[in-house]
Amino acid sequence: MRRFFYLFAALPPALVFACGESKPNPAPNPETAAATVAPRRDAPTPKAGSKAEPQAALSADAGPAAPEGPQHYIGALALQTPVLSEMEWPKEGKKGGSVRLGYLRQGGKAPVIPEPHVKSNCSEGWYELVSGGFVCGKYATLDLNHPRFRSSPHVPYTDRPLPYDYGYNVANGTPIYRAVPSREERVANEPWLTAPKKKKREDGDSDSEGDATATNVSATTSAAPAGDGDAGAPAWYLRDYDGGKPQVTLDDLRGDGPVYRRMVRGFFLGLDKQFISGGSRWWRTTDTLIVPADRIMSWKMPTEFHGMWLDDRGKSDGDPAATAPAAHKGPGLVGFILNGKARKYTMSPEHKHVSSGGDLSRFQAVRLTGETATVGQSNYSETEEGWWMRDADGTKTKPGGAPADLKAGEKWVDVSIGQQTLVLFEGDKPVYATLVSTGRTSPIKDKDHATPTGSWRIRDKHIASTMDGDVASDGPYSIQDVPWIQYFQGSYALHGAFWHANFGHKQSHGCVNLSPVDAKAIFGWTEPALPEGWHGVSSTAEHPGSWVVVHD
Template sequence: MARSSTILIPLALAALALGGAALAQERPANPEAARPRRLPPPPAGARSVEVVNADAPVFLAPRAGAPRRGTLAAGARFPILRRVAGDGCSTRSWVEIDEGHFVCERHLRFHRGAPAGRSQPVVPEGARLPHDYAFVAYDGARTFVHPRDYFRDEYYSALGEGFGLVVDGHERYGGMSFARTRRGLYVDADALRPARGSDFAGVLLGPGDALDLAWVVRRGARVHARRGGPVERRAGLREVVHVRTVERGWAELGDGTFMRARDLARAELQAPPEELPEGSTWIDVDVATQILVFYRGETPLFATLVSTGRDRPTHRTPEGLHRVWVKLAFSDMDNLERDDLERNYAIERVPWVQYFEGANGLHAAFWHDEFGRRKSHGCVNLAPADARRVFELSEPALPPGWTAIFPRPDEPTTYVRVR
């Protein structure tokens, strides 16, 4: 959604980003870190460690300054490979939860249950999004520590129009309905507009399926029985059609009918960039057509419409070949540090985020339904179902119970080409 010049990554992720930079510089890890001093075993009966602090960081060695591998979800449980001593942790004790992955014990507690963790973000059954989201309807909408403070005119903060919040529930007080935010504050429910997210979804390609897809980009576009012949029907906006050939401005469709080529955004098969290792997963983003295609090597796996950055100097999505440098189950996004803009934005817990160039990334956009048109501040916006699909296809996979992962230089990683 945001250009790197206009987005603030949360402090926790900023710290992780430093670890991500160190990751490329510090491997292999300090040899001493590979043989840290063992500590006594965990308490009798402990079968796992449970994460008690959300987004607990995972390091590649049990020491201060070690490269960071990712973060963990509160409540997830992980195996105990061993306990070891090390600096950089207030308890001076670390748990190795997987080979070469260490967590400071202050983020953990020993548990009698078996290791268990859910894939993040968790989406309720039948829902499009992991949370209930809402947008502030007008400037100056106030938040309150308790609903009674509304009637005392004692507010905690004021919100800007369009700010996006996670709503954890509702409460009635004094004859009014209040929304409770994820941060535990209350807002007059009438000051919020619920966000449902688009139901648009791309096309998953099976083995041997041809990339002959196109999307209708003009509402009511005509479908003809033959070139220039009678109109058989009107096509719906973003309707998917299969294209046999394009000749003299006409596209012949798979069913033998014809449409004007100008009414279609057509996916075209692309060869992998020469720089990529053979068999890499990579994503082709065509700014002209607003089409994204996900590949494994030469094979297309998924295609959809997206919204890249607006055609302005500060909003264009950066072209070129990029490597995904972090995958996040969620990321807060804002440009509140910018005081030179007429309007700022702030959105909590944007899901399925993959940053590939600074703070430009792929992510779900639940605040608009204009996929197929340039719309963002620089990121590649996807409909929720598509963002989830691309997140799950890309490498490395986010392990169950993890909320973020930094790809290592020595493992398969997904690349993004914007052209």
């Protein structure tokens, strides 16, 4: 337990606050990757009575009618198998014509009409999905026993807050291999395996001489990699930064030969499975690359915090965010406790005196009546349970105005930077409230990561995708498979953050960070809905994204 909190406290700032445009990692050679792992496994099925999952169909009329008879599926063979609106490839700069509706991820499968439409632009034939859209048979297969499909990483978990397991890279220079390396390749690329091991002499002083260690690797030679342009200088990841960060960029981390790239301490990976090969333990990542397991710490969410539904939805499904049906007095106001030592207060009838009562826990959510009072120098808000919350102990929702073009009953998302809260609305009815972490602000340009204000529609949604970048003030960061991403403006998005628990405070590089539980619930609620088996979906004129309003 101590080790976990030590590593959490020592996280590089760029990883604690990461936000950037998502991107898939280039896939390695499928045949090579398939040869190093066991057959594919499916993710667990949702438990009976669990809340509706985000991979729901768009709508009853979203696509062509499924043919009668047994359901057929098409499996994705590419890391991203595109779903297009027509049996044509989109042309850059051309208005109209075929557009990308979304994509399937390698190992995913979607209901399909199993009739190929062979065209010159796809000799393997186009296949129409039951939910709408077409995929080219070059990147997908009807044969779910196809070796590349069966050896794919597991599909995202749908009965957990996170779609994948994650690992934290504990040291600079950890190589990500394209396939399991040979012993010679390991020695050449992991010089610490054969570095001299210090041993204690009888007088207690350390002795730099000793037996060479080669963890699970037999070798007789070890040449330290060349420096970064300085003759005779050690590679960047072999240098001592005395608690600082290496001055490298993502381009500097690119590898060659068996190494796809290297990592800086604090990078996160999406983990598919662990296995043993050549006497060593390895992790295969969610994009089928390979990393030595002894450099990766399995990561656990630092909090299971979540917001609350403001009506009775989810109650019958056992949703932890559901609230009991009640005749609420207030206009959907919710308070969140941020002070771990906060207490309940009792207010005198004339609102002149308060007395403290029971303890409150951090992140506790309470319904508010809208009644407020000031006693001395402190402001208080009345809860529907009858006690009063001291405003200084937390925050409370304060939604702004609805989008100008909002249709009756349409879904929209309110994000308050000042309150660090988010409220979901259906028309003028608030239905969910929670805490967020928006972008850090600073008068120093390189450190100012303010979340922009304005109104936009959700553009793209991804179950998970990589966010990385070079930040002048923080250095490089990389988080593979950031969960439940919803882009609304450029590279700004709503998404889950499993690497911190500072919700209710500014923390990010500009995105709106949510707890994983909240991010998943909101992902499943907003439009466009994600069709069965898809990994990502884009909004269209026919299926526009929900509004996101960000205000101070």
